[in-house]
Structures are given as C-alpha cells and as structure tokens.
Amino acid sequence: MKLAVGPLLYFWPRPQVFAFYRALACQPVDCVYLGEVVCSKRRALHWREWAAIARELTAAGKEVIVSTLALIEAESQLAVLTRIAQGPVTLEANDMAAVQLADGRPFVIGPHLNVYNGRTLRLLADLGARRWVAPLELDSAAVAGVLADRPEPLEAEVFAYGRMPLAFSARCFSARARRRNKDNCGFVCGEDQDGLTLFTRERQPLFALNGIQVQSAGVCNLLGSITALRAAGVQVLRLSPHSEAAVPFSQVIAAFAAAIRGDDAAQCPPHALPGGECCGLAGTAGR
Amino acid sequence: MPEAPALELVCPAGSLPALRAAVDNGADAVYLGLRDGLNARNFPGLNFTLEDVHRGIEYAHGRGVRVFVALNVYPQPSRWPAATAAVDAAAAAGADAVILADPGLLAYAAERHPQLDRHLSVQASASNWRALEFYRQRFGVRRAVLPRVLSLAQVRRIIERVKLEIEVFGFGSLCIMVEGRCALSAHVTGESPNTHGVCSPAHAVRWQELPQGREVRLSGVLIDAFAPGEPAGYPTLCKGRFEVLGTRMHALEEPTSLSVLEVLPQLLAAGVSALKVEGRQRSPAYVAQVTRALRLALDSARRDQARYRAPSASAAALDRLAEGHTHTLGAYSRPWH
Numbered sequence A: 001m002k003l004a005v006g007p008l009l010y011f012w013p014r015p016q017v018f019a020f021y022r023a024l025a026c027q028p029v030d031c032v033y034l035g036e037v038v039c040s041k042r043r044a045l046h047w048r049e050w051a052a053i054a055r056e057l058t059a060a061g062k063e064v065i066v067s068t069l070a071l072i073e074a075e076s077q078l079a080v081l082t083r084i085a086q087g088p089v090t091l092e093a094n095d096m097a098a099v100q101l102a103d104g105r106p107f108v109i110g111p112h113l114n115v116y117n118g119r120t121l122r123l124l125a126d127l128g129a130r131r132w133v134a135p136l137e138l139d140s141a142a143v144a145g146v147l148a149d150r151p152e153p154l155e156a157e158v159f160a161y162g163r164m165p166l167a168f169s170a171r172c173f174s175a176r177a178r179r180r181n182k183d184n185c186g187f188v189c190g191e192d193q194d195g196l197t198l199f200t201r202e203r204q205p206l207f208a209l210n211g212i213q214v215q216s217a218g219v220c221n222l223l224g225s226i227t228a229l230r231a232a233g234v235q236v237l238r239l240s241p242h243s244e245a246a247v248p249f250s251q252v253i254a255a256f257a258a259a260i261r262g263d264d265a266a267q268c269p270p271h272a273l274p275g276g277e278c279c280g281l282a283g284t285a286g287r
Numbered sequence B: 001m002p003e004a005p006a007l008e009l010v011c012p013a014g015s016l017p018a019l020r021a022a023v024d025n026g027a028d029a030v031y032l033g034l035r036d037g038l039n040a041r042n043f044p045g046l047n048f049t050l051e052d053v054h055r056g057i058e059y060a061h062g063r064g065v066r067v068f069v070a071l072n073v074y075p076q077p078s079r080w081p082a083a084t085a086a087v088d089a090a091a092a093a094g095a096d097a098v099i100l101a102d103p104g105l106l107a108y109a110a111e112r113h114p115q116l117d118r119h120l121s122v123q124a125s126a127s128n129w130r131a132l133e134f135y136r137q138r139f140g141v142r143r144a145v146l147p148r149v150l151s152l153a154q155v156r157r158i159i160e161r162v163k164l165e166i167e168v169f170g171f172g173s174l175c176i177m178v179e180g181r182c183a184l185s186a187h188v189t190g191e192s193p194n195t196h197g198v199c200s201p202a203h204a205v206r207w208q209e210l211p212q213g214r215e216v217r218l219s220g221v222l223i224d225a226f227a228p229g230e231p232a233g234y235p236t237l238c239k240g241r242f243e244v245l246g247t248r249m250h251a252l253e254e255p256t257s258l259s260v261l262e263v264l265p266q267l268l269a270a271g272v273s274a275l276k277v278e279g280r281q282r283s284p285a286y287v288a289q290v291t292r293a294l295r296l297a298l299d300s301a302r303r304d305q306a307r308y309r310a311p312s313a314s315a316a317a318l319d320r321l322a323e324g325h326t327h328t329l330g331a332y333s334r335p336w337h
Helices: A013-022 A048-059 A075-086 A096-102 A118-124 A140-149 A222-231 A249-261 B017-025 B049-063 B077-093 B103-112 B129-139 B152-163 B184-189 B260-271 B284-303 B314-322
Strands: A002-003 A031-034 A064-066 A091-093 A107-109 A131-134 A154-167 A196-199 A205-210 A213-221 A236-239 B008-012 B029-033 B068-069 B097-100 B117-120 B144-147 B165-173 B177-182 B205-210 B215-218 B221-226 B241-245 B248-249 B258-261 B274-277
Touching: A002 A140, A002 A249, A013 A031, A013 A048, A013 B129, A075 A096, A075 B129, A075 B284, A096 A107, A096 B129, A118 A140, A118 B077, A118 B103, A140 A154, A140 A222, A140 B077, A154 A222, A154 B184, A196 A213, A205 B241, A222 A249, A222 B144, A236 A249, B008 B017, B008 B165, B008 B284, B017 B049, B017 B284, B029 B049, B049 B068, B049 B077, B049 B215, B068 B077, B077 B097, B077 B103, B077 B205, B077 B274, B097 B103, B097 B152, B117 B129, B129 B152, B152 B165, B152 B260, B165 B260, B165 B284, B177 B184, B258 B314, B260 B284, B260 B314, B274 B284, B284 B314
Parallel strands: A002 A031, A002 A236, A031 A064, A064 A091, A091 A107, A107 A131, A131 A154, A154 A236, B008 B029, B008 B274, B029 B068, B068 B097, B097 B117, B117 B144, B144 B165, B165 B274
Antiparallel strands: A154 A213, A154 B177, A196 A205, A196 B241, A205 A213, B165 B258, B205 B215, B215 B221, B241 B248
16 A cells, blocks of 8 residues: 655645655655645746656655646636646646546546546546546445446555545635635735634534635544555555644654554544544534 | 527426426426436435426427436446436437536446437536537537636636537526535535535434524534524525634625626627526426526527616516525626635
C-alpha cells in the first residue's frame, strides 16, 4: 500500500507552501499531488515555481501528479488547463474537460469525477486512466463493489485523512462570510489556513468554508480502517494537507506509514480543528 | 413524434396529474422519473409506474408535447441491472429522450438505443465546452442541461462553442452547488443526489415547536430556528442559518427561488434551446401555474425581444410560488458569485 499527499486545498502564503513541500521531500510518502483544485484566482506560486517543486520531489523519489480544477467555467480556466495538459506531467482529472485534454495519455481519475460503477471505470480506463481516486461518498464496501472487475493495472486510491471536500459552487463562501463577493474577494480565504469553520446555531461545528468549496468540519481519519481498505482492493491512501497550526502533518504521515507496515499501535496526533474526527463521509455529521 | 420548437419550455411531472397540468398549460415538453429510485427526485409517493409512463406519453404526444425520462443518478453495481432496464423501458415506451448523467449508462444507451435521444443531465456537472464536447463525442449526446453555476455571459460563450442543444434552468428551487458534486446532504443524512437521488430527505427532517419558536433539524443537526410568526422554509442544508466568524447568517444562500423571467430575451438571443422548470416534487396546481406564467412570458419575449418586459401576471404568479416569496437570478448574475 502506498501513501499519497493530496493537493493543497487551502490558500497559504508562499513561504508556507515552499516549506511544506521541502519537508515532504524527506518524508515517507510515495506520491505527491500538486496544483490548484479549488480556485483559479489563487496564484501564490508561478507555474515555474510549481515545476521546480515537482523536480525536487521527483529527485527525492516521489511520483508527482498535477491536480486540476474541479469547477471549470471560464475560457481562461480552460486555457490554463490546456497549458498544464500539454506539459510533461500526469494529470489528476477533476473535470471531464481534463479527461478530454489528456487525449489518451495516462491520467488519474480525481475524486470529483463521478465514478460509481464498473462500467464507467472501465470506460475511463480505456481512455487512459491508470488510477482511480474514489468519490468520498463511497465507503470501503462500495469501493470494493466498483472494483469487482477492475480493469488491470488500474490502481485505487481513497481519501484517508483531512477535512473532506463536500461541494463546489460558483459563489465564494469565504468572501460571503466577510460580506464580499468573488470578484471583489481580496483573497480573504488566505486568512483561513484550514478553512473557516461553520457552526450550527447550537455551536456544532458542521462545515468548513474554503473559497468556493465546502468541506466537512470534522477531519476524516481512516487510519483504523486500513485492513478493510486493503481488502477492498485499495492500494493508495490520500492524506490531505493541513497547516502545522492544525496538526503536525509529518506525524500524520509517520502514523499512516507505520500502520501500513503493520504497526497496530500507530496513531495520528490529535488535531486542533473544531469538529473532531470521523471515519468517512456518509451521514457522519448527523446523529 | 412532436418536433422541438425554437425555445422549448420543459416542465416537471412527478405524477400523471402533474403531467396533464403541464401539457394543458403550455409546456412544450415534460420530464418525469420512474418509481424505482433511479432519478434525482426519489421521493415517497412521487414518480411514475411504467403503466403511467405509457399513459403520460400517450396524453402528451396526442397534444404535440414531448416526454423526457430522467434517469439521472449514478447507479452503483447492485443497481446497474435496474438502471439499464429503466433505459430499455424508456425506449420501449416511446420516450423522446432519456436524461442521463452516468458515463457508463450513457455508453449503454448509445450502444443499445442509438435512435433514442440522449440529454446530458445537470447532474453530470458539465460546466464548460470541453467537458460538453467530451459527452457529445463519446456518447452522441444531443442536448445538455447546464449547471446553475454559470453567468449569462458564460452560457452565451458555451453556446457559441458547442455543437449541442443547450438547456438552462428557468424557474424553481436553486441548487447553489455544482450539481453532481454536492455531498452536503450525504455528510449529514447519509443520502445525497449522487447516491440516493435525494437532497435533505424528508424522513430526516424533524420540526419542533418550542416556546421561543420552531426549530428544524436534519438528522439531528439544527438547520434553523424561527421566531413565532417568522416564515419557515424546508431545511435544505444550503439554505440554513449558521454561525460563521461569530455572526449568524445564511452562510451559503437565503431561502429563495431561481427565476429568469427578467432575462428571457437575453437567453433567447444567446441561442438557448430549452428552458427547464425545476420541481417534480411539486403539486399539479403548482406545475400548472408555473407553466402558464412562463408560457405567457416566453410568448411575449419571442414576439418582441427588444421591448420585452416581464408580464406582470407572470411575475406575480411566480413570486407567490417562489421559496420565501422571493427570487434571484442566481449565478446568471455576476454579483451573486
């Protein structure tokens, strides 16, 4: 079983982004996803700087994949996607536009493409998919069902740690919370290093607002489910980046690496975010 | 089989009486789902038996109105045989099109029923021309319903680029998230449009009358509380009142309905092929009133685009029926973003 670090979903200051990936180079992860999935306005790093990070990680023996936007509306966003797709990179496609642009070259099916059955999975495998990141709505039993006649050598990956992406909108909720709109956002999402927690009126942490994305307030942690995931046919676990203020991320990586090696005592360090922990998406915020 | 007019008014039917109401009040087409959990309005007591589909198609076709069958869920392996059987049944019943989202099911329909029109459901989240081209090239999709995330300018540019009929939402409940990519309901109730064809399902709703007013919960989670006399709407998760940065607010969206009444000429000029009314869960009376109001407005806009003003009768009728008695242009208008 392999460990992957998912794309950075938040808008961090440049030095923090560089420091995060520099530290990853010497940590026990096999695969790193780079790039922006949430908002095309965020451009903390120039593409040349992303390319430099990719080179460093590749030199450190990591597999590097470039994740693409989940919601593509504008011509300018398609132009950026086209430029990325023309480069010498493997894409994680989070929209069918990226599948179309991969044009037969190997790609990863991102968690935001809706693959819920074997027929769809085979269809995308025929178009070049070599890994499938399961939608977060599927638990390990449902993943096993979709993989029942897996097209070899397609790999399966699941989201295993972090606040879970739940929805995308045309609207920016980080801006709305501050009485702004998207065209006038002032990049206020940069103030929320792990998303902005939304509470119910009785102070139950429910969601986290992250630009146009809504996440769970609770942190998904599938460390205790590794045996079931392995049995379901999952080969890659995705850890979604969080800031040091939320959790010592290197210790999360170390815990998952130990658990994969068979260390039953491995445990993630506690995190400081409101919302606690949960074992996946389905119904876990309700009672 | 009836021909599609220049801008087709596509109305919802959750039952045979609703279908008749739509047909009798000026719909050009109606869309419906089967009673099998395979469409995005999988509500108790709603939707069509196969027998009703046949009767509905007979009634509609007899009056020059087309019928589309929505099979817009993402079937998981255990439901796959039922999903393909539903496509077969829609074809056998003489439906004018199937509305699909799942790529595997689209491939199946294209292979088995090439003569049956395939419409790409809004649940497929195709919000740009390259994604739309993917579905056209791979599955021969004839029409696509655009997600409610695009501005008018973006809709116009998409129509310029694609070789597809484009259908947009005209009136009804407003999804503010990209359809097909929203799991808010799954997170709270365990059921969502993608997995169960429902959002914020009724069985998870609990109202409670308290001295200080009413509370409404979804799977135990407090979605909103209303003071005595304050209007209280259905607890759709994205319309709840929550606390963010210490302020209580409709953090995602207010209870409101989408209405394009005031921009109909722009939609016509953009080359939109069809206008969809949301609401298969609504009553026949609601369907009749919305259909009549939009028929009047559409005819008025087509007669004279330049001097069009939303007919006051249509505007008043639609506002009475709108959630919170208020409407928005939603994402069609840039400041909404």
